[in-house]
Amino acid sequence: MKFLKDKILEFRPQFEKGGKYEKFHTVFDGFSTFLFTPDHVTHGGTHIKAGIDLKRTMFFVVIAMVPALLFGMYNVGHQHFISNGEFLGYGEGLIDKLIYGAIKVLPVVVVSYGVGLGIEFFIASKKGHAINEGFLVSGLLIPLVMPPAIPLWMVAVATAFAVIFAKEVFGGTGMNILNVALTARVFLFFAYPTFMSGDTVWIAEKADAYSGATALANSIAGSPGYSISDMMLGFIPGSVGETSKIAILIGAAFLVITGIGSWKIMLSVLMGAAFMGLVFNGLALNEFMQVPFYYHFLMGGLVFGAVFMATDPVTAAQTERGKWYYGFLIGLMAVMIRVFNPAYPEGIMLAILFGNVMAPLIDYFVVQANIKRRRLVRA
Amino acid sequence: MSAVETKVQEAKPLLSKKDRALLVDPLSDNNPITIQVLGICSALAVTTQLKPTMVMAISVMAVVVLSNFVVSLIRNLIPSRIRIIVQLTIISILVILVDQLLQAYVYDVSKQLSVFVGLIITNCIVMGRLEAFAMANKPGPSILDAIGNSAGYAWIILAVAFARELFGSGKLFGFQVIPDAFYEMGYVNNGLMLIPAGALFVIAIIIWIQRSINQKFEEA
Numbered sequence: 001m002k003f004l005k006d007k008i009l010e011f012r013p014q015f016e017k018g019g020k021y022e023k024f025h026t027v028f029d030g031f032s033t034f035l036f037t038p039d040h041v042t043h044g045g046t047h048i049k050a051g052i053d054l055k056r057t058m059f060f061v062v063i064a065m066v067p068a069l070l071f072g073m074y075n076v077g078h079q080h081f082i083s084n085g086e087f088l089g090y091g092e093g094l095i096d097k098l099i100y101g102a103i104k105v106l107p108v109v110v111v112s113y114g115v116g117l118g119i120e121f122f123i124a125s126k127k128g129h130a131i132n133e134g135f136l137v138s139g140l141l142i143p144l145v146m147p148p149a150i151p152l153w154m155v156a157v158a159t160a161f162a163v164i165f166a167k168e169v170f171g172g173t174g175m176n177i178l179n180v181a182l183t184a185r186v187f188l189f190f191a192y193p194t195f196m197s198g199d200t201v202w203i204a205e206k207a208d209a210y211s212g213a214t215a216l217a218n219s220i221a222g223s224p225g226y227s228i229s230d231m232m233l234g235f236i237p238g239s240v241g242e243t244s245k246i247a248i249l250i251g252a253a254f255l256v257i258t259g260i261g262s263w264k265i266m267l268s269v270l271m272g273a274a275f276m277g278l279v280f281n282g283l284a285l286n287e288f289m290q291v292p293f294y295y296h297f298l299m300g301g302l303v304f305g306a307v308f309m310a311t312d313p314v315t316a317a318q319t320e321r322g323k324w325y326y327g328f329l330i331g332l333m334a335v336m337i338r339v340f341n342p343a344y345p346e347g348i349m350l351a352i353l354f355g356n357v358m359a360p361l362i363d364y365f366v367v368q369a370n371i372k373r374r375r376l377v378r379a
Numbered sequence: 380m381s382a383v384e385t386k387v388q389e390a391k392p393l394l395s396k397k398d399r400a401l402l403v404d405p406l407s408d409n410n411p412i413t414i415q416v417l418g419i420c421s422a423l424a425v426t427t428q429l430k431p432t433m434v435m436a437i438s439v440m441a442v443v444v445l446s447n448f449v450v451s452l453i454r455n456l457i458p459s460r461i462r463i464i465v466q467l468t469i470i471s472i473l474v475i476l477v478d479q480l481l482q483a484y485v486y487d488v489s490k491q492l493s494v495f496v497g498l499i500i501t502n503c504i505v506m507g508r509l510e511a512f513a514m515a516n517k518p519g520p521s522i523l524d525a526i527g528n529s530a531g532y533a534w535i536i537l538a539v540a541f542a543r544e545l546f547g548s549g550k551l552f553g554f555q556v557i558p559d560a561f562y563e564m565g566y567v568n569n570g571l572m573l574i575p576a577g578a579l580f581v582i583a584i585i586i587w588i589q590r591s592i593n594q595k596f597e598e599a
Contacts (some may be wrong), residue, residue, distance in 0.1 A: 190570060194567075
């Protein structure tokens with residue numbers, strides 16, 4: 001480590017203004033501050049004091065996603081082998097399953113980071129500002145919300161689209177209105193629907209005779225078709241990172257303890273979903289409405305979205321009271337979209353994007369209500 | 380290019396500088412779609428394929444040019460209180476004529492365009508040119524202004540349709556241009572291009588490119 005740091009300090013003058021590699025200053029700065037805590041400090045009035053900068057914050061979120069990623073890799077392998085009638089037990093052929101899953105998932109991670117960071121580096125050096133680390137999280141979120149059988153070029157196109165249209169045109173990290181990873185997913189969902197929905201995409205290279213329908217697709221007929229424990233632990237077909245609720249909750253606990261993810265948003269999304277689920281249970285007009293409300297947490301990406309995507313500090317509501325409304329709205333919409341429109345089974349994706357758009361409005365009304373209340377007190 | 384133009388002007392100025400501006404300005408610097416952001420609705424609705432888009436562009440051009448001409452002719456006879464209703468009547472007559480012609484000669488395209496031919500009446504570009512130009516100018520310049528604006532509208536929707544048909548269905552004017560070998564390698568047509576939301580992205584990209592070339596920005 002000492003050696004690396006010395007090297008960085010040795011090369012730094014060449015990358016600074018007037019140096020030989022001035023053009024690559026942003027790239028150099030990005031890497032060096034990624035490896036070591038930067039030695040520059042804030043000048044002038046400081047209002048927020050924190051030990052971690054944006055890079056460490058983002059890295060904590062990446063750590064929180066690791067359990068979901070590892071389980072996702074195992075599950076990709078597990079689903080592939082059981083569809084072919086091999087290694088039916090959870091523990092059997094563990095290494096084979098992990099290796100198979102890694103072969104399927106890691107290229108998606110590499111493509112997503114490669115394309116996203118490439119665009120980010122290019123724009124940063126063109127505009128001459130520092131490289132922002134926002135993509136560290138998005139780059140790992142994108143593979144986690146993809147079906148295992150997604151072609152790599154589609155991942156590349158979607159990532160490029162999301163980084164350019166959801167982030168860079170709005171001014172880069174911290175300025176985006178929509179969640180970048182979800183924009184990539186929604187782009188694929190509308191551009192290449194046959195690769196993002198249906199029964200064939202959720203298991204990589206599955207045998208034809210085996211039904212690969214997700215719990216959500218099965219629920220249209222009234223029952224998820226998988227046991228509660230399988231759905232909780234994650235041994236079901238689905239997007240890579242969304243299946244295991246346990247792995248996601250470990251990540252959620254990490255985010256809440258470190259204070260990075262907002263527990264208010266996570267909780268209120270679940271409350272909104274439960275409320276809407278209960279309303280549907282009460283109405284019970286069709287089979288899907290009769291599915292018990294708690295199943296909605298176990299199916300699809302609702303929990304994953306609530307923990308990793310709705311809590312995105314840039315696109316979520318900023319006011320503390322607003323976070324409750326924001327989360328509740330997302331949960332409510334997610335279940336509503338699922339049940340009302342079986343063509344869009346993954347309601348949480350559209351619901352979070354809807355919540356992202358509504359977040360500034362929610363904040364505005366919260367702030368206005370506060371102003372009004374204080375005026376009345378004074379009067 | 381400029382050398383040729385100056386020669387023409389020396390010989391016999393076909394169009395005065397002002398007239399040229401009427402024709403050329405709306406193509407880029409003052410484009411009705413990308414700068415004034417008018418007529419977006421039809422730019423989203425009819426641009427999935429090039430052929431109907433072409434017919435639409437010609438229809439709009441006919442309506443804009445003829446209505447500008449007619450309104451400009453009778454501009455001094457129209458009482459200003461009821462000018463909108465008079466303009467609307469003229470536009471409606473022309474749109475109905477165009478619609479009937481399309482139904483008679485290109486029935487399949489007319490069916491594809493469905494209500495959007497009738498909706499030319501509500502296209503802001505038509506009313507906009509009447510209000511902004513024809514009501515205050517002579518028939519000659521009015522026709523030039525109409526041609527310029529409708530050509531500005533036409534090339535944008537044709538560009539959008541080009542991108543949408545190419546990426547959305549791999550065709551141009553109904554002929555497949557993306558080779559089968561691509562599809563065998565795993566290429567898939569982009570479904571986003573077939574829904575109106577896709578057209579918004581294409582228009583946004585055109586506006587982006589145009590403004591970075593023109594270096595003209597309007598900040599609110």
